[in-house]
Amino acid sequence: MSHEYIPEIATDRDGNKHEVQGWQDDFYGGKLGFWLFMFTEVLMFGAMFLVLAYYNTLHPHEFIEASASLNRLLGGINTVILLVSALTMGLSLLKMRVGDVKGAKLMIWATILLAIAFLVIKGFEWRAEYNHGIFLLHGEMLPESGMAFGKKLFFGMYFTMTGIHGFHIIIGIGLMIWLLKRINAGKVTPEHHILHWNIALYWDIVHLIWVFVFPYYYMIGAGGVTGGH
Amino acid sequence: MDTNTIDYKKERVAYYKVLIGLLLLTAVTFIQPHLFMTESTFLAQMSIAVVKAWLIIMYYMHLKGDSLIGVMGIFSLFIVATFMVIILGFDVPNFQYGTESHITGPASAGVEHATPAHH
Numbered sequence: 001m002s003h004e005y006i007p008e009i010a011t012d013r014d015g016n017k018h019e020v021q022g023w024q025d026d027f028y029g030g031k032l033g034f035w036l037f038m039f040t041e042v043l044m045f046g047a048m049f050l051v052l053a054y055y056n057t058l059h060p061h062e063f064i065e066a067s068a069s070l071n072r073l074l075g076g077i078n079t080v081i082l083l084v085s086a087l088t089m090g091l092s093l094l095k096m097r098v099g100d101v102k103g104a105k106l107m108i109w110a111t112i113l114l115a116i117a118f119l120v121i122k123g124f125e126w127r128a129e130y131n132h133g134i135f136l137l138h139g140e141m142l143p144e145s146g147m148a149f150g151k152k153l154f155f156g157m158y159f160t161m162t163g164i165h166g167f168h169i170i171i172g173i174g175l176m177i178w179l180l181k182r183i184n185a186g187k188v189t190p191e192h193h194i195l196h197w198n199i200a201l202y203w204d205i206v207h208l209i210w211v212f213v214f215p216y217y218y219m220i221g222a223g224g225v226t227g228g229h
Numbered sequence: 230m231d232t233n234t235i236d237y238k239k240e241r242v243a244y245y246k247v248l249i250g251l252l253l254l255t256a257v258t259f260i261q262p263h264l265f266m267t268e269s270t271f272l273a274q275m276s277i278a279v280v281k282a283w284l285i286i287m288y289y290m291h292l293k294g295d296s297l298i299g300v301m302g303i304f305s306l307f308i309v310a311t312f313m314v315i316i317l318g319f320d321v322p323n324f325q326y327g328t329e330s331h332i333t334g335p336a337s338a339g340v341e342h343a344t345p346a347h348h
Contacts, residue, residue, distance in 0.1 A: 035298050039305040046309030053317060058332065072259075079255055087248045090289050091241065098237045153332075204290045211281045215258060215274035223262035223270045 030194040031201075038205050045161075045209050052157050052216065059150025066154035067221030074125045075218040078118050079210065085114035086207045093200045096183075099190045105183060108176050111203065115173050122166055126159075135159065158217050165213060168206045175199045247288045254281050 008020040023029060056063050092107030126135070133139025136159050140147040179199050182188045188195050258277050266273035287293045292302070324330070 032298065035301065039301065042302075042305050043309060046306075047312075050309070050313050050316060053313065054321060055332075057317060057321060076255070076259060079258075080252070083248065083251050083255065086285065086289055087244055090244050094235070094237065094240055094244070097235055201290055204285055207289075208282055208285050211285065212275075212278050215278050219258060219262065219274045220271050222259075223267050 025192075027194055027197075031197060034198040034201055038201065041205055041209075045164075045212075048157070048161055048164075049212065049216070052161070055150070055153040055157065059148075059153060062148045062150025063154050064221040065148075066151040066158075067217060067219070069221070070158075070218050071125055071128065072218050072222060074121055075214055078121050079214050081114050081118045081121070082207045082210050085111045085118070086204055088114065089200050089203045093193070093196055096188070096190055096193050096196050101183060101190065104196070105180060108180055108183075112173055112176050115169050115176075119166060119169055122162065129155075154217075161213055162217070165206070165209055168209070172199075172203055172206055175202060243288060247284050250284055251281055254284075 007022055010018050010020050012018065088107045088110040092104045092111065095101075095107060096104035129135060130138065133145075134141060134155055136156065139145065141152055141155060176199060179188065179196060182195060254277055258274065261273050261277065262270050286302070292299055
């Protein structure tokens with residue numbers, strides 16, 4: 001089934017017919033609308049970074065100590081995975097725009113697999129932390145435990161922000177599967193690819209958020225407790 | 230706006246160039262704490278992140294040459310930055326309920342708690 005625009009017809013009081021202005025082909029409008037949505041994401045994560053920075057000013061040394069205890073290898077692997085997935089998603093859009101629909105679908109599948117790999121690694125990381133008694137409302141994170149309060153704030157924000165980020169990855173996988181269905185149904189084509197464009201943008205903002213999450217949580221303690229702010 | 234008027238080879242090469250740049254910056258992220266600005270790790274890490282973000286926004290998100298969305302983005306970040314400056318620069322140092330607050334106040338029994346340090 002092809003993507004065919006059927007205009008709506010309005011009839012005035014004299015019985016004259018007029019074609020209603022359609023916005024289905026308003027590519028820039030579609031892109032602009034999605035950017036507005038993405039700014040709300042920036043504001044949401046910006047507020048969380050603000051809270052994180054506030055806690056950091058209160059407990060700078062405990063933040064560095066807590067950061068040093070995170071698994072930088074797994075965090076680094078996930079950083080590279082997201083980086084490559086941004087490339088595959090970008091290439092899928094590029095292939096769609098030049099008419100290589102099969103190649104575009106392959107690249108979307110590659111992105112989905114990379115996203116799943118990210119979640120699996122994140123799952124292993126969280127499980128190891130849980131086994132060490134570090135998880136929300138669990139073990140060392142409970143109010144009565146002896147863990148330094150600054151570390152509790154750090155790990156609380158760590159699980160909250162990486163959790164919300166992981167939720168965005170899951171949504172991204174769902175969107176990509178939906179995109180594949182729309183491509184298969186002929187609703188997304190090289191001529192009408194705004195949905196593909198916007199989902200690629202969504203994936204880029206998920207990557208962009210990680211670009212700041214990773215160094216703030218994993219790297220500020222990499223130089224040891226002498227690492228300054 | 231016709232987005233199909235593209236030079237496939239040129240755009241694909243640009244994608245790979247940006248990928249190499251991002252990978253190099255990720256490598257710098259890992260070696261920085263042991264190599265340079267070792268006393269300012271936070272500042273160095275955030276600076277690298279800003280450069281990476283700029284590459285992603287300009288080339289992967291196709292914002293290069295799109296001034297309207299660019300201005301909106303700067304405005305959005307300006308709002309976040311303004312609140313950060315107000316809260317961290319003025320509100321936190323003059324927080325009047327510091328001793329009573331659960332976050333900033335002294336440790337409760339049995340809980341190790343560092344003295345709040347305002348910067």
